Amino acid sequence: MSLKVRPFEPTDAEYEACVGIANANWPEEKSAPESWKHRDKHRNPERLFQRVVGEVDGKIVAFSSYGESDWAYVPGKYFVGVEVHPDHQRKGYGSAMYDHVAAALAERDPLFFTADTREDKPDFIRFLTKRGFEPTMRYPVSHLNPQTFDFERFEAIEKRVKESGIEIVNVPDLPARDPDWKRHWYDLECECWMDVPLPEPPTIGRYEEFQSRFESPNYDSSAHFIAIDEGKYVGLTGMWISKVEPHKLYTGLTGVVRSHRRRGVATALKINGVRYARDYGATIVETDNEENNPMFGLNLQLGFVAQPAWLDFRKVLRDPREGESIPEVKVEIKL
């Protein structure tokens, strides 16, 4: 049966079909069509984003998203994601989707492609390595059950942070304290984001995109906390709720500005997050960390348990020209 590749139509049916394929491949991280719609609606119009679907007999069995990364933008870099429904894998549809996307991107004279998959998916890894992709970064996923979390163990750290004058404030309490809380939160997020270990340097996000969270189906203001030192926003954590799995929360950007690191602020923030998660009724808080980031060690100390890791890959297509560059990969990843 041959595969017909065509552009994605943003109808409910096609969202459901694509989200269904992604959920079938990644049942541990299910998503909802409304979350996809929200994300698509708020994409940066200056960055390429395309989604194509692969049909067999009029039924969508695969899709691919590709384009420019808005959070770690490098001219000439394009991400390529291919998902084939598990019932239709090993029929050459993934290759056909990839070839279609690679041909579409060839017109743009790409410098390198990026892709990701998880280390417990040998077929997906082989799909990438066969095409010349090489791993660039490894991010172990880790899980914590907030229902069995021992808060007493960390009371001393919370107390020490508090006594040092740093307050942990829940986002719903911010507007009463600070009329400019959104802008301050955004600035803090930008500062922390720039220091997240990624294979390519992070890019500052747009304020519009930051604001789009207030309409996100995955946003609950009570799940977000800010560390404040004499009015200055110095650290943040947050969790995103799932519209599919009520027992699960996903860790959002969590970090402390450089001047305030190594004082227990990240731990104190996270404990507030875990308290929220416990009251929310979650049994899994999920996060992922670049494996050499001491944040991973901090999570393990908190009781997070490591799971299979996500892997970022890169395929270099040509030599950089004047003014272009391919960010160097600093860590060797053994597959």
Added chain:
Amino acid sequence: MDDSDADYEATAEIWTANWPEYPKTAEMYRYSAETRDPASVVGRLAAEETDGSKAGLVVATGYYREESDNVADGKYLLYAQVRPGRHGEGIGSALFDALIEGLDEHRPQILSSFTREDHDAGIAFLESRGFRVSMKEQDSELDLSSWDASAFAGAVESVRDSGVTIVAASELAGRDPDWKRRAWELHGEIIPDVPDDDLLTNEPFEQFARSFDHPDFIPAGYFVALDGHRWVGMSSVWKRRNKPGELYTRLTGVVRSHRRRGIATALKVRAHEFARSIGAETIVTDNEENNPMYGLNVRLGFKPTKAWLQFRKELAARPEGDIP
């Protein structure tokens, strides 16, 4: 450890005993200590024999310090060295731990250190402490006695024909009273493109200008490329005071707009000709292994010698998580 001659002597002696190919003197250590940015953090420790006939003998030295050209907040370079014959007794570990403890009040976020790639014990020492290799720097050496400048005549000529001239600092000083500042500005334009773990930034002008008073500086061996009035490239050779006949290079680079036109080659050819004219026998340099500048040096006749490994350990939790 204090600023006594004895301590500098011990530091230089242990260094040179461990790395005889890179001899250092007490005077060199004293000079760098005295010309450091006084605001930057530095700490030095020594381990002494306490008993027996050798009581008071310095058996190990070490330091931590901030680098002036690195913007990474809280990044410190650490190095501990032990007198040969006293390795394997735990002295290095004790000293290293003491350095880390001394550094703690400065809230370090990133520690860096180094050793040479053929020094297995040093690599194991750092790896067991959670350091990992962040960069490899290849040393290479040019034998001037067999170097043939004529092979590069074409490159030099085409650069000259394009209107770019190469001038030594000894001439610049007469032409432009502000030449040090212009050299500093050019340095600042080039340095962010130097491969490093962290973005390099220009050091303060006062600090940079001090390098022209350095005892290794040779005014006639410091070259800049000029395109009209614009300063577009630099390369230099410096004397190794305690190794006659050897010169070493510092930053060579060309501004982005003028790359891939042979200007770096022309600058280096000029520097090599100068080196030969003053009777130098070799020039040594080091490059990050993937930097195209290394390829250029190889084409110019440099032969790889040993490589140094930069190590790094992150102490502070960097942010995690995704922006939705």
